[in-house]
Amino acid sequence: MNRKENLKKAGEKDVLWDIAVIGGGSSGLGVALDALSRGLKVVLLEKADFAKGTSSRSTKLVHGGVRYLAQGDIMLVLEALKERGRLLKNAPHLAHDQAFIVPIYSLFDRLKYTVGLKLYDLMAGKLRIGRSSFISKEETMKRLPTLNNKNLKGGVVYHDGQFDDARLALNVAQTCDEMGGVMLNYMKVTHLNKDESGKVNGVHVTDQLSTKAYDIQAKMVVNATGVFADKILKMDNPEARKMIQPSQGIHLVLDKSFLSDKDALMIPETSDGRVLFAVPWHDKLVVGTTDTLRKKPKLEPEPLEREIDFILKTAAEYLTKAPTRKDVLSVYAGLRPLAAPEDENEKTKEISRSHKVIVSESNLVTLTGGKWTTFRRMGEDTVVYFPKITGISIPKSSSTSQKIHGSVSNPSTDYLGVYGADREKIITLQKDNPVLKEKLHPDYPYTKAEVVLAVRDEMAMKIEDVLARRIRILFLDAKAAMKMAPVVTDIMAAELGKSEEWKGKQLASFNKLALKYTI
Secondary structure, three states: OOHHHHHHHHOOOOOEEEEEEEOOOHHHHHHHHHHHHOOOOEEEEOOOOOOOOHHHOOOOEEOOOHHHHHOOOHHHHHHHHHHHHHHHHHOOOOEEEEEEEEEEOOHHHHHHHHHHHHHHHHHHHHHOOOOOEEEEHHHHHHHOOOEOOOOOOEEEEEEEEEEOHHHHHHHHHHHHHHOOOEEEOOEEEEEEEEOOOOOEEEEEEEEOOOOOEEEEEEEEEEEOOHHHHHHHHHHHOOOOOOOEEEEEEEEEEEEHHHOOOOOEEEEOOOOOOOOEEEEEEOOEEEEEOOOEEOOOOOOOOOOOHHHHHHHHHHHHHHEOOOOOHHHOOEEEEEEEEEEOOOOOOOOHHHOOOOOEEEEOOOOOEEEEOOOHHHHHHHHHHHHOOHHHHHOOOOOOOOHHHOOOOOOOOOOOOOHHHHHHHHHHHHHHHHHHOHHHHOEOOOOOOOEHHHHHHHHHHOOOOOHHHHHHHHOOHHHHOHHHHHHHHHHHHHHHHHHHOOOHHHHHHHHHHHHHHHHHHOO
16 A cells, blocks of 8 residues: 555545545444445545454454354344354464363353354354364363362353554455555545535545545445444534444453463353453463443543452452463553443443444445454445445455455465565565565564564554554554564664654654553
């Protein structure tokens, strides 16, 4: 992807796009991917970086949703299990099988989870990725040696998917770019343009890096901004009813020694009735999540002290090696774009994660709800409104079989495996310039070559883009990320032709941000 080239395409006068997508998270990318698979002309506009918001802050699971099955939301689980299977096939370098163990402390729980997870297997059908089974106490302790074994009867093993969320977003954006879409980050929509009859026919957008403004014409405009959907709806109609109820979930990142480097732990019911996961990810352990109502959405939400304490306390109940605040390498918060309930007392964990597509009187199409696993289906369900709005028929979707950029049949098992086919680009950069083999930090494998690739091919424009979403170190070890920042700044400045003043501002901005990921 080349931002300069894409800006030039977006700025061409008298170009009429089929669909203009507002939002570069999982929802917007799903819309763009499906529309392009049908041969439509698409431009996508993201006000920050791709997946800057919720889409980089997940529990890192591609899953059907065991909890939704317990709640009786069968259709959502069936849909998600199908999409899980498709994603594991289309992006094997980023999404893979992950074994989970549910600890069993009573005979009733053994029966409940053994039967429930067998049903989960059956619902996946041909797209099942593993069989669930009960294992003995001895086997459970062998696989999860730090698990509290008091009254432990054994465990139930089941399989779901695990992935790198921000890198998937980036690779989907690259896929869309290769399919002819124009993908742009740091482009903020400030106004919806309308024709004489009041129908939306485009957007007014400002480049956040150059401050240059553009008017983009489109036959259909899609609001896929997640927790910020209400802001776009207010642009369309100042009297619009609130559609989104933000719910915050946080995750703590610990050293993998607190559990296992292979198997994940799933606690099906915590003291607040939620599910708690402890999932191996990039050689660390991600533990979460919480469910806290927030009044207003923020691009950079911050964890609350009570959320941090809750996760530490709950983890201590199940692990013999109880984590403390000093063990937390990084903490991150994300906001779920839940549909605002009619009843204000409704608990967010009881609100369905199903997505909804809403068409305003102005023909603005808004996609709300959903989750990462079903991003492609969400896109398909949105694009089907194109003929209804424009009167123009479109081909059937082919996004179910669309391979994602970087897809390889046998991805490397080293840390560069998440790059898939692009792994060779990094190796070539290092061969051509041995300096690029140098590590960014002595304790981590990431090299200077990855920064160069992020700028040249992955549209990274700020230090944060590299350290948070291209290399995931801000989410893995915030203090290490701060130590890497000066080197990354120098490389990016050289690649982008930036001044010393730019370097100073970028470094100060990143360090201020990184402190929010520490406790």
